[in-house]
Amino acid sequence: MSTAAAPVGPAEAVAAPAPEERKRGWTGYLLLAPAMLWLLVFFIIPMVSLVSTSLYDPSGSLETGYSMTGHIANYVDTLSEYSKQFIRSIIYAGIATLACLLLGYPLAYAIAFKAGRWKNLMLVAVIAPFFTSFLIRTLSWQLILGDQAWVADILRGIGLLGEEGHLMATPLAVVTGITYNFLPFMVLPLYASLEKIDPRLHEAGADLYASPFTTFRKVTVPLSMPGVVAGTLLTFIPAAGDYINAQLLGNPQTTMIGNVIQNLFDGGSYPEAAALSVTLMAAIVVMVLVYINRAGTEELV
Amino acid sequence: MADSDAEDLVLTGVTKKFGTFKAVDDLDLTVPQGSFFALLGPSGCGKTTTLRMVAGLEELTAGAITLGPQDISYLKPYKRPVNTVFQSYALFPHMTIFENVAFGLRRQGKKDVKKQVEDMLELVELAQYGARKPTQLSGGQQQRVALARALINRPQVLLLDEPLGALDLKLRRAMQIELKRIQTEVGITFVHVTHDQEEAMTMADTVAVMNAGLIEQMGEPKELYEHPRTTFVANFLGQSNLIKAKVNGTDGDQIRAEIEGSTLRVPRDRAADDAAVRSGSVWVGIRPEKVFLAAGGTETSDGSNVLRRGRVTDVSFIGVSTQYLVRMPWGQELMVFEQNTGAREDFRVGDEVDLHWLPDHTFLLDADQDATAGVEREDLG
Numbered sequence: 093m094s095t096a097a098a099p100v101g102p103a104e105a106v107a108a109p110a111p112e113e114r115k116r117g118w119t120g121y122l123l124l125a126p127a128m129l130w131l132l133v134f135f136i137i138p139m140v141s142l143v144s145t146s147l148y149d150p151s152g153s154l155e156t157g158y159s160m161t162g163h164i165a166n167y168v169d170t171l172s173e174y175s176k177q178f179i180r181s182i183i184y185a186g187i188a189t190l191a192c193l194l195l196g197y198p199l200a201y202a203i204a205f206k207a208g209r210w211k212n213l214m215l216v217a218v219i220a221p222f223f224t225s226f227l228i229r230t231l232s233w234q235l236i237l238g239d240q241a242w243v244a245d246i247l248r249g250i251g252l253l254g255e256e257g258h259l260m261a262t263p264l265a266v267v268t269g270i271t272y273n274f275l276p277f278m279v280l281p282l283y284a285s286l287e288k289i290d291p292r293l294h295e296a297g298a299d300l301y302a303s304p305f306t307t308f309r310k311v312t313v314p315l316s317m318p319g320v321v322a323g324t325l326l327t328f329i330p331a332a333g334d335y336i337n338a339q340l341l342g343n344p345q346t347t348m349i350g351n352v353i354q355n356l357f358d359g360g361s362y363p364e365a366a367a368l369s370v371t372l373m374a375a376i377v378v379m380v381l382v383y384i385n386r387a388g389t390e391e392l393v
Numbered sequence: 394m395a396d397s398d399a400e401d402l403v404l405t406g407v408t409k410k411f412g413t414f415k416a417v418d419d420l421d422l423t424v425p426q427g428s429f430f431a432l433l434g435p436s437g438c439g440k441t442t443t444l445r446m447v448a449g450l451e452e453l454t455a456g457a458i459t460l461g462p463q464d465i466s467y468l469k470p471y472k473r474p475v476n477t478v479f480q481s482y483a484l485f486p487h488m489t490i491f492e493n494v495a496f497g498l499r500r501q502g503k504k505d506v507k508k509q510v511e512d513m514l515e516l517v518e519l520a521q522y523g524a525r526k527p528t529q530l531s532g533g534q535q536q537r538v539a540l541a542r543a544l545i546n547r548p549q550v551l552l553l554d555e556p557l558g559a560l561d562l563k564l565r566r567a568m569q570i571e572l573k574r575i576q577t578e579v580g581i582t583f584v585h586v587t588h589d590q591e592e593a594m595t596m597a598d599t600v601a602v603m604n605a606g607l608i609e610q611m612g613e614p615k616e617l618y619e620h621p622r623t624t625f626v627a628n629f630l631g632q633s634n635l636i637k638a639k640v641n642g643t644d645g646d647q648i649r650a651e652i653e654g655s656t657l658r659v660p661r662d663r664a665a666d667d668a669a670v671r672s673g674s675v676w677v678g679i680r681p682e683k684v685f686l687a688a689g690g691t692e693t694s695d696g697s698n699v700l701r702r703g704r705v706t707d708v709s710f711i712g713v714s715t716q717y718l719v720r721m722p723w724g725q726e727l728m729v730f731e732q733n734t735g736a737r738e739d740f741r742v743g744d745e746v747d748l749h750w751l752p753d754h755t756f757l758l759d760a761d762q763d764a765t766a767g768v769e770r771e772d773l774g
Contacts, residue, residue: 295450296483298470300497300542310496314487 146366154360166367174352174368181349182375184263184338185331188270192278192327193320195271200282200319201312205291218279230269230340237265237341261343269337274330278323285319286312321387329376400426400461402447402550402582407456409442416442418606420456424550424584424599429576431585431597435629435767439606440586441480444552447584448477460549471500476543477552481559482535484527490514490538491523497546513545516575533564540572544579553585557592569595590630594618602626604767618680622665624758627678629767634684634727635676636700637760647752650677653723657698657755664757674760681728683754686717688738689745698755700748703727705740715739719746 145158146166152158171178203214221229236243237259247253259265289312297307335350342348349372356365402424409417417439424430432440445451447458449470457466465473476497484493491510498506514520517537519530527535536556543551556572557565573596576583587593593600594614601611602625610617610626621627624635638650638657647658648670657677664670679698692699703719706726710733717729717740729748731737740746 290481290483292479292481292483293485295470296477296479296485297496298450299448299475299477300546301471301500302496303469303471306500311485311487 142366143370145362146370148363148366150361150363152363154362158363163363166363167371170364170368171371174349177347177349177352178372178375180346181332181372182379184267184270184346184348185328185334188267188274188331189278189324189328191267191271192275193324196275196278196282196323197316197320200279200286203279203283204286204289215283218276218283221276226273227336227340230273230336233265233269233272233341234260237268260341261346263342263346265341266338266346266348269341270331270334273334273337274327277326277330281322281326282316282319285316285322289315317387321384325380325383329380332376333372400549400582402426402584403459404443404447405457405459407443407446407458408454409439409446409451410454415606417446420606420608422601422608422611424582426461426549426582427580428598429573429583429585429596431587431593431600432603433587433590433593433600433629434603435588438603440588440603441554443603444477444554444584444586447550448475448552449473450477474549475552476546476548476550477554478536478539478543478556480554480556482527482539484535484538484542486527488526489523490519490525490527490530493527493538494523494541494545496542501546509545513541516544516578517541532560533568536560536568537571540575544575544581547579548581550582550584553583555587556585557587557589565592572596594630602629604629620663620756621678621758623766624676624762624764625767627756627758627767628765632681632728633678634681635678635758635764636725636727637764638675638677640670640673640675648757650675650757652677652700653721655700657700658752659755659757660753663753663755666757666759670757672760676758676760676762676764678756678758679750679754681716682714682730682732684727684729684748684750686719686729686731686738686740687747687749688740689747692747692749696752697749698752700727703746703748705742705744705746708740708742717746719748 144160147160147162147164148158148166149161149163150166150169199218203211203218207214235241238244239258239260241259244253244257244259247259248255248257253259293311293315294307297311298304302310333350335348335354338346338348338351349368353365353368353372356362356368402422404420404422407417407420407422408415420439420443422443432443434440442451446453449465449468449472453466457464459465460474465475485496488496491514494510494513495506498509503509510523511520514523517540519534519537519541522530522534522538527538530538536559539556553572557568560568569592572583572585576596585593585597594617597614599611600614600617602609602617604625610622612620617626618630621630621633624633627633627635636652638652640648641651641656642649643661644658646661648661648664650657650659659677664675689702692701700721702722705717706720707716707718709716712733714730714732717731718726719729720726727748
């Protein structure tokens with residue numbers, strides 16, 4: 093009996109974990125299900141619908157309906173017609189992202205290392221604008237940049253702005269608006285990655301003959317790269333598709349691609365609007381991939 | 394190099410206050426060039442603050458630090474010829490081991506660092522790890538990288554802030570020997586901060602015991618251990634039996650101290666404090682391993698110090714030794730460590746015993762000092 097029982101033991105032991113593994117597997121899928129459903133309903137289906145709309149015959153209308161003709165020419169036509177707005181969007185978003193980085197890095201650095209007991213208050217101050225509507229905040233910039241406002245007065249006073257010069261309805265106003273609106277999206281990831289840096293690394297830098305600036309350049313900046321990458325992406329991507337700032341603070345010569353898409357949808361030109369949307373998305377994906385590849389974030393811990 | 398005391402590290406009246414708290418209080422200290430110097434003390438005694446002031450990471454409130462002829466008191470840390478091995482190593486996580494070690498050389502504008510870095514990695518036995526990142530190394534290896542990163546700059550003084558604190562016991566022992574070897578090899582002054590008395594005594598030529606911002610006593614490890622001058626040192630370095638006694642005269646160069654009817658003799662030069670001796674009230678100190686046990690009433694007091702009628706209350710067999718607790722007639726429990734040589738008699742709980750030891754092993758301390766100062770060392774880990 094004992095000899096017969098012996099081989100059974102290990103066999104049972106091997107078989108035992110199997111049902112448990114299967115159970116664990118099910119739990120995983122169950123937990124994933126809501127997210128999957130969300131992605132399906134709010135991402136996959138709209139994506140399919142958007143791409144197929146972009147291939148409709150553009151001669152149709154809401155009244156007569158659209159016919160699916162696989163009209164790839166939509167892409168070529170819209171891109172050639174609106175290339176100026178397209179490039180302008182990329183440039184405005186790029187400048188605003190750079191401005192956000194230049195303004196946001198010192199702010200995030202100060203909050204992470206120098207704020208002491210004011211740290212939480214400063215973080216709240218960064219997020220506080222979100223308590224007011226995006227639209228209201230952008231509209232208030234019309235007042236700040238208006239011809240009669242003190243900013244323009246001062247600039248005229250010191251001769252930086254001509255007597256006939258305006259701040260409102262200029263590219264500067266649009267870029268300023270975008271910079272303002274997306275600054276928190278830059279500051280928060282930057283803060284998160286700076287805050288993780290062990291202050292002892294700064295001391296180690298100082299101990300190893302690096303001046304504060306060299307320590308910043310050789311230690312702080314490389315270690316904050318994940319925050320820089322996340323912050324620039326979170327700023328650039330929505331900024332490239334933004335249309336509120338150009339609409340409220342710009343003029344017809346500052347129209348961005350977001351405004352074009354919105355106007356086309358309003359005018360019922362669904363296939364063209366869809367084609368432009370897909371092009372913008374693809375362009376952003378390509379740029380982001382190239383950028384991440386260049387920044388080499390996977391090398392960072 | 395020509396003059397042996399030319400590059401001594403000298404701290405004069407160094408004080409550091411954090412708000413109203415005095416972390417370091419009017420400290421005077423001379424670390425001879427080329428020595429392995431340990432600052433030993435419990436956490437919060439000011440030893441790390443002292444080290445950070447030498448490194449330039451903490452500003453002095455008062456006093457001066459000089460290194461040879463140069464006053465470095467207010468020099469920026471990156472301009473001091475001093476490097477630190479940090480407690481948590483503080484290796485740069487985004488750089489390879491090679492780049493970590495080369496960091497200091499590159500900042501000093503040295504161009505050809507490859508050979509030097511490789512030699513240094515060789516010295517700490519990490520030659521094949523240059524291409525790895527710090528997170529890919531074990532704690533002991535990271536510790537050695539931190540050491541290499543500091544040593545490669547050939548500082549005049551190397552500061553070590555509890556460098557072995559994060560390692561397990563076995564690795565710590567190995568690194569103690571390693572550090573001592575490297576120090577002997579490179580001949581740089583090492584200032585080592587630690588709360589581990591064994592670590593300090595194994596490695597250092599000179600140990601300064603710090604307590605509450607002050608140096609209690611300084612000297613060679615053996616001198617400190619055999620001849621403690623305060624109750625804090627007596628308890629913090631190893632263990633001591635401290636027994637309240639009255640001085641009742643001298644015999645030549647021996648002091649007579651009386652404890653509950655027994656007279657003990659202590660060489661005059663082993664009394665820490667003449668004033669205490671004159672005042673008459675002292676602690677008689679004896680290390681537990683210096684005491685011998687004998688069956689009650691069998692020990693004669695010809696020349697040795699004897700305390701009679703103790704009763705064994707606890708016996709712990711450790712292996713190399715047996716630890717006894719003996720309750721004396723006046724209620725105090727004394728510790729006795731007997732080596733298990735096989736030549737000594739074993740005792741059981743309840744046995745009546747006599748304690749005896751050589752007068753030359755006895756020391757006298759000021760009875761005004763707290764007999765339990767420095768005892769809580771074990772709790773601090």
